[in-house]
Amino acid sequence: MKFRGKMIELHSIQNLVKVITTISKMTKEVCIRITPNHIYFILNDQSIRGGGALWCEIDQGHFFNEYNMEGVSDEHNEIYLNVATENFLRALRSAQNSKCLKIKLTKKYTTAYLTHEVELPTTATHVRNVTHDVPVQVIPRRLWDDYQEPQMPPYDISVYLPNLRILRNVLERMKNIFTFLEVKVNRNQDMSLSLDAPTVLISTHFKDLSQPTDTARGLSNISEARVRIDIRKFLHFLTSQSVNPMRVICNVAHKKCLHLFLMHEDIALQYILPHIAGFNVSIKRILKNLNLIRNGIKVRETNLSKGPTPGIRRSCICTHVRVSSKGFHVRNGLKLEAKSDFHQNSD
Amino acid sequence: MEQSSQTTRNRDNYLFFAAVDNARNISQMLKTVNFKEMALVVITPNGFKVSVTDSKCIQAAAFIQADLFSEFHLKEESLSFQINLNVLLDCLTIFGPSTTSGPHPTLNMFCESPASPLILMLVEGGVVTDCRINTLDPGDNPDFEFPPESVVNKVIMKSEALKDAWNDLDFTSESLEISISPDKPFLRLSTHGLAGTIKIDFSKDADIMECFNCSVSQVNRYKVSLLKPSYRALTQSDKFSLRTDANGFLSLQYLITSDDKNHACFVEYICTPDEDLFAS
Numbered sequence: 289m290k291f292r293g294k295m296i297e298l299h300s301i302q303n304l305v306k307v308i309t310t311i312s313k314m315t316k317e318v319c320i321r322i323t324p325n326h327i328y329f330i331l332n333d334q335s336i337r338g339g340g341a342l343w344c345e346i347d348q349g350h351f352f353n354e355y356n357m358e359g360v361s362d363e364h365n366e367i368y369l370n371v372a373t374e375n376f377l378r379a380l381r382s383a384q385n386s387k388c389l390k391i392k393l394t395k396k397y398t399t400a401y402l403t404h405e406v407e408l409p410t411t412a413t414h415v416r417n418v419t420h421d422v423p424v425q426v427i428p429r430r431l432w433d434d435y436q437e438p439q440m441p442p443y444d445i446s447v448y449l450p451n452l453r454i455l456r457n458v459l460e461r462m463k464n465i466f467t468f469l470e471v472k473v474n475r476n477q478d479m480s481l482s483l484d485a486p487t488v489l490i491s492t493h494f495k496d497l498s499q500p501t502d503t504a505r506g507l508s509n510i511s512e513a514r515v516r517i518d519i520r521k522f523l524h525f526l527t528s529q530s531v532n533p534m535r536v537i538c539n540v541a542h543k544k545c546l547h548l549f550l551m552h553e554d555i556a557l558q559y560i561l562p563h564i565a566g567f568n569v570s571i572k573r574i575l576k577n578l579n580l581i582r583n584g585i586k587v588r589e590t591n592l593s594k595g596p597t598p599g600i601r602r603s604c605i606c607t608h609v610r611v612s613s614k615g616f617h618v619r620n621g622l623k624l625e626a627k628s629d630f631h632q633n634s635d
Numbered sequence: 636m637e638q639s640s641q642t643t644r645n646r647d648n649y650l651f652f653a654a655v656d657n658a659r660n661i662s663q664m665l666k667t668v669n670f671k672e673m674a675l676v677v678i679t680p681n682g683f684k685v686s687v688t689d690s691k692c693i694q695a696a697a698f699i700q701a702d703l704f705s706e707f708h709l710k711e712e713s714l715s716f717q718i719n720l721n722v723l724l725d726c727l728t729i730f731g732p733s734t735t736s737g738p739h740p741t742l743n744m745f746c747e748s749p750a751s752p753l754i755l756m757l758v759e760g761g762v763v764t765d766c767r768i769n770t771l772d773p774g775d776n777p778d779f780e781f782p783p784e785s786v787v788n789k790v791i792m793k794s795e796a797l798k799d800a801w802n803d804l805d806f807t808s809e810s811l812e813i814s815i816s817p818d819k820p821f822l823r824l825s826t827h828g829l830a831g832t833i834k835i836d837f838s839k840d841a842d843i844m845e846c847f848n849c850s851v852s853q854v855n856r857y858k859v860s861l862l863k864p865s866y867r868a869l870t871q872s873d874k875f876s877l878r879t880d881a882n883g884f885l886s887l888q889y890l891i892t893s894d895d896k897n898h899a900c901f902v903e904y905i906c907t908p909d910e911d912l913f914a915s
Contacts, residue, residue, distance in 0.1 A: 450762070453731075454730060454731070454759075454760070454762060457729070457730055457731030458729055458730065458764070460731075461725040461726070461728060461729045462725075462729075464721070464725050465722055465725055486769070487719050487722050487768065487769055488719075488722050488726065488752075488766055488767065488768045488769065489752075489765075489766070489767040490726060490729070490764065490765070490766045490767075491764065491765050492729065492762060492763070492764040492765075493762065493763045493764070493765075494762055495761060495762075495763075496761075
C-alpha cells in the first residue's frame with residue numbers, strides 16, 4: 289500500500305482546504321478513499337446519529353502535480369483510510385500559503401500516518417519546512433462495503449438552489465430560533481423554507497428557480513414535495529459556498545430526504561439530509577380540549593373562534609405537557625388535564 | 636406577487652399597518668435596546684415605541700416616529716403587546732445584516748387585532764419572507780416617566796466625546812458615579828475599580844458641550860451593569876442628552892439619524908440611582 293501526492297499550485301491547495309473545511313463542519317471523522325484517478329471523502333452516517341451521508345469526489349489530476357498510489361492488491365487497487373477531520377484540516381491549513389505540499393502515507397512504529405510536508409515561502413535562501421503527521425486508521429477490505437456511494441431514494445422534484453449567500457443568511461437567522469425547518473418545492477420552480485416555532489412562524493419564498501433540464505428525472509407526479517430537516521446540517525453544507533460552486537442541485541424526495549449536489553469544475557459533493565418526522569398537532573384541537581376544562585387554564589374564547597394560530601398566544605398556564613407516541617397530555621398546576629391524539633400532517 | 640396583492644386587498648382589515656422602505660432603519664433602532672428577551676411594544680398614531688425593562692431599575696425605550704414609515708395606519712388610539720425582541724430582530728434581519736450600501740429589504744407590518752400575531756413581510760430581490768410572531772399581553776410593566784418639569788440638571792453633548800471616555804472607564808467597578816456641579820469640575824464621571832479610581836471631567840466650555848444647565852450640585856451612583864447596554868445606543872448616536880431629577884433619576888437620550896439622514900429617532904435610557912451606596 290503506497291500513496292504519495294504533490295501539489296505546487298496555490299489555487300489547488302486552497303481549494304482543497306476549502307473542501308476539507310466544509311467537510312469538517314459536517315463530520316468529525318471521514319473516510320478517505322484513494323483510487324488511481326480520484327480521491328473520495330465519504331461519510332455514511334448510520335441512523336444512530338440521525339443519518340445523513342456525504343460523498344465528495346475530487347479528480348486527482350486537477351489537484352496533484354505528482355500522484356502515485358498502489359492499493360492493497362492489484363485486484364483492489366484502492367486505499368480506504370479513516371481520519372479525524374479536525375487534524376487533517378489543521379495540517380492542511382498550515383499549507384495554505386505554501387510553495388509545495390506533499391502528502392504521503394507513512395508508517396511509524398505501528399501507526400499509520402498521512403504525512404504532510406509543507407514547504408513555506410521565504411524571502412531568504414533558506415527553506416522552511418513544516419511536517420505534520422496526521423494519524424489515520426486503515427480500513428480493512430471487509431469493511432469497504434460500508435463506504436459505497438449512497439443510494440439515493442427516487443426523488444420527486446429537483447431545482448437549482450438560489451443564491452447561496454441569501455440562503456445562508458436566512459438559515460443563520462432561522463437557526464437562532466428553531467432546530468427544524470421544512471423545505472417545500474413545487475413544479476412551478478418555487479421553493480419555500482418554513483419554520484414553525486412556538487414563538488413565530490416564518491416562511492421564506494424563493495420564486496422562479498431554474499430547474500435541471502432533464503425534468504424526466506423527477507419520478508413521481510406529485511405537485512409539491514416537502515421534507516423536514518435539521519437547520520444546522522443544511523447550514524454546514526452551505527459553508528461549501530466558499531468553493532464557488534457553479535450550480536447546486538437540490539433534489540427532494542417527499543418525506544424521505546433532501547439530496548444536495550454541488551457541482552464545481554474540480555469537485556463534486558453530494559450531501560443527503562434525512563427527513564425528520566414531526567407530528568403536527570393541530571393547535572385548534574389542543575385549544576378545544578383545553579377549553580373543556582377551562583377553569584384554571586386560561587384560554588380566551590375569542591381566540592378559539594379565530595382558528596388555529598392566534599390561539600396559542602397567552603394560551604395557558606399548564607405545567608406539564610407529556611408527549612407519547614399516541615398523543616399529548618397537558619396538565620396544569622390544579623391537576624386538570626387535557627388529552628389529544630396526534631394526527632399526521634395531512635397531505 | 637401573489638402575497639403582496641393579497642395583503643393590499645385586505646389592508647383595511649388590519650388594525651395596524653405600516654410600511655417602510657428599508658427594514659434596516661427599524662432593526663438598527665431595536666438593536667440599541669436589545670439587552671433583554673422580552674420587550675413591550677406600544678403603537679400610537681405618533682409612532683412605534685419599543686421598551687425593555689431590567690430589574691425594574693432601568694428602562695430603555697426606542698421611539699420610531701410615524702414619519703419614518705412610508706405608510707403608517709392605526710385604527711385605534713393605541714395598541715400594545717409584549718414581544719420576543721430577539722425573534723423580532725432575527726426576522727427583521729433575515730436576509731442578513733445589511734450594510735449601509737447594497738440591497739436592503741422592504742418591510743410591511745400588520746396586526747389584525749390586539750390578540751393576533753404581528754405579521755411582518757420582508758421583500759428583498761424577489762425573495763419574500765413572511766413572519767407571524769406570536770405576542771403576549773402587555774402585562775403591567777412599570778412605565779418610567781421623566782417629565783421635563785422635574786429636570787434639575789441637563790447636559791447635551793456630542794456622542795463622540797462620551798464614546799472615548801466610556802472606553803477609558805474601568806468596568807470592574809460596581810458603580811459609575813456621575814457628579815454635576817455649576818462650578819469646576821462641572822461634569823465628572825468616575826469609577827472605583829480594582830485598578831484604582833478613574834475620573835473623567837468635561838468642562839462646560841468644551842467644544843463638544845452643546846448645552847450645560849446645572850441648577851443643583853449632584854453626586855449620584857448608578858450600577859454599571861445596568862448602564863452598560865446603553866453603549867449600543869451611544870455608538871450609533873450623533874449626540875445625547877444627560878438629565879437628572881431631584882431624586883437622582885438619570886435619563887440618557889440618544890439622537891440617532893437614519894441611514895438616509897432624513898429622520899431622527901430617539902432612544903432613551905432611564906436609570907434609578909443606586910440607593911444603598913448612596914445611603915452609605
